[in-house]
Amino acid sequence: MESKVEERSPVVVGEAQYREVAQGNSVGTAVRRRWPLVLLVTLATMAGAFWYVEGLPPTYTAKAIVVISPRPSAGYVAPTTITLAASKYVALVEGPQTIDAVAKREGEDAGAVRKAISASVETNTGNITLAVTWSDARTAAHVANAFAKELVAATTGESTIVGETVSNAVPPSQPSGPPRRAMEAASVVMGLALGLGLALALERLRPKIETRSDIERLAGPILAEFPSSRRVSRRPLEAFAEPDVGTPARHLRTNLEAKLPRRPNVICVTSPARGDGKTTVSAMLAEAFARKGERTLLVDADLHASRAAAVFGVRRTQPMSSMVRDASGLADAVQAGWVDNLWVVSPSREGGQLDIIATTFPALLEQARAAYPVTIVDMPPLIGVDDARVAAPATDGVLLVVSAGTSPDVVHEAVLALEMVDAPYLGAVANRWKVRAKSYYYA
Numbered sequence: 001m002e003s004k005v006e007e008r009s010p011v012v013v014g015e016a017q018y019r020e021v022a023q024g025n026s027v028g029t030a031v032r033r034r035w036p037l038v039l040l041v042t043l044a045t046m047a048g049a050f051w052y053v054e055g056l057p058p059t060y061t062a063k064a065i066v067v068i069s070p071r072p073s074a075g076y077v078a079p080t081t082i083t084l085a086a087s088k089y090v091a092l093v094e095g096p097q098t099i100d101a102v103a104k105r106e107g108e109d110a111g112a113v114r115k116a117i118s119a120s121v122e123t124n125t126g127n128i129t130l131a132v133t134w135s136d137a138r139t140a141a142h143v144a145n146a147f148a149k150e151l152v153a154a155t156t157g158e159s160t161i162v163g164e165t166v167s168n169a170v171p172p173s174q175p176s177g178p179p180r181r182a183m184e185a186a187s188v189v190m191g192l193a194l195g196l197g198l199a200l201a202l203e204r205l206r207p208k209i210e211t212r213s214d215i216e217r218l219a220g221p222i223l224a225e226f227p228s229s230r231r232v233s234r235r236p237l238e239a240f241a242e243p244d245v246g247t248p249a250r251h252l253r254t255n256l257e258a259k260l261p262r263r264p265n266v267i268c269v270t271s272p273a274r275g276d277g278k279t280t281v282s283a284m285l286a287e288a289f290a291r292k293g294e295r296t297l298l299v300d301a302d303l304h305a306s307r308a309a310a311v312f313g314v315r316r317t318q319p320m321s322s323m324v325r326d327a328s329g330l331a332d333a334v335q336a337g338w339v340d341n342l343w344v345v346s347p348s349r350e351g352g353q354l355d356i357i358a359t360t361f362p363a364l365l366e367q368a369r370a371a372y373p374v375t376i377v378d379m380p381p382l383i384g385v386d387d388a389r390v391a392a393p394a395t396d397g398v399l400l401v402v403s404a405g406t407s408p409d410v411v412h413e414a415v416l417a418l419e420m421v422d423a424p425y426l427g428a429v430a431n432r433w434k435v436r437a438k439s440y441y442y443a
Helices: 015-022 027-054 079-093 096-106 110-116 137-154 180-205 212-219 230-234 236-241 243-259 278-291 308-312 329-333 353-371 387-394 408-420
Strands: 060-070 117-121 127-134 161-167 222-227 265-270 296-300 342-345 374-378 397-403 425-433
Touching: 027 180, 060 079, 060 137, 079 117, 079 127, 079 137, 079 161, 096 110, 096 137, 110 117, 110 127, 110 137, 117 137, 127 137, 137 161, 212 222, 212 397, 212 408, 212 425, 222 243, 222 278, 236 243, 236 278, 243 278, 243 397, 243 425, 265 278, 265 353, 265 387, 278 296, 278 308, 278 342, 278 374, 278 397, 278 425, 296 353, 329 353, 353 374, 353 387, 387 408, 397 408, 408 425
Parallel strands: 222 425, 265 374, 265 397, 296 342, 296 374, 397 425
Antiparallel strands: 060 127, 060 161, 117 127
């Protein structure tokens, strides 16, 4: 009747594999996992920037051109002299004394004028462009012409050169700024950068398991993938009829039969933490074996926070310790399940629960092996209580149910707990997963 696997193969998780998952992933992975956040931050940044940019007042730039040339009476003047003189007058125009004088004469604020004026000289020429940017087109042209007059007047004392206004500034008809389209385009880039940065930071600070490779690196082979299903949460006993629930349950059964070809077998189903869906997976797996004609026993061994009695529609029976006092204890406690060839036992709670599994579970398994080819045991999570660690080595195989979005730290701790007790680990079951193919062959 001995049916344990000859060689136990607990998954070995290296620290490098764990750190690779726990410390986050690449930018591409962060975007794939957290694209709604990236999109939200980008759109919010764009909206704020568009609102700010569109609210900026328009500005107008007026330009006047002054040419520095040789005086007719000066004879030959080297081109370099003209260029140097032009550069000198550019500096003069932008100097504080000239700006203060023009601002006072025109009745404008000196600080505003200082920000508005810019002067430049065309390369290897004496052409000086005076540009004034203002919120009012007429004022911009007026101030630009005032600077041109100031520059021409400053050259009256020169003996070799003279300044002449060749193009007076006129009020521009179209605004020159602000560069709204460029600023809005920059906001898109900034929003993407902020979104990507936040996604990557969250990926590093709060990593989650959301890919097959994450589970495989942390918990070994994936034996089945169960997607999210509304029917499982609303009517779990009818969920097997759905292809996207029944198919992975059959996949899991087939993979387990390959790993555990002999009978009888006791399979322990546990999870890293509460809420991963181990009870649902236990039920689907038990139904899969029962539908194949295997006499299957589903044991509710979660003595702490069990939902099995309510989910499976059965009553709680005598405590586990009472079942093992005589050889017929288990047979008297089992109840018919929701499909043929399936039986369920749900022991009631009792005092001293911390030691119940350690003292009674092996004897209960011996009774189960004697009467049922397949026994599925729904155990408590590995983290928080000790029951699954105590019971796992006595079974023929352990399944670890990992739900999408679980922390890598929790999964890593659970796998290490199984390795510590040398449990016959079989592999992981991915629960609430996004399946790659939405429709199945025989759906």
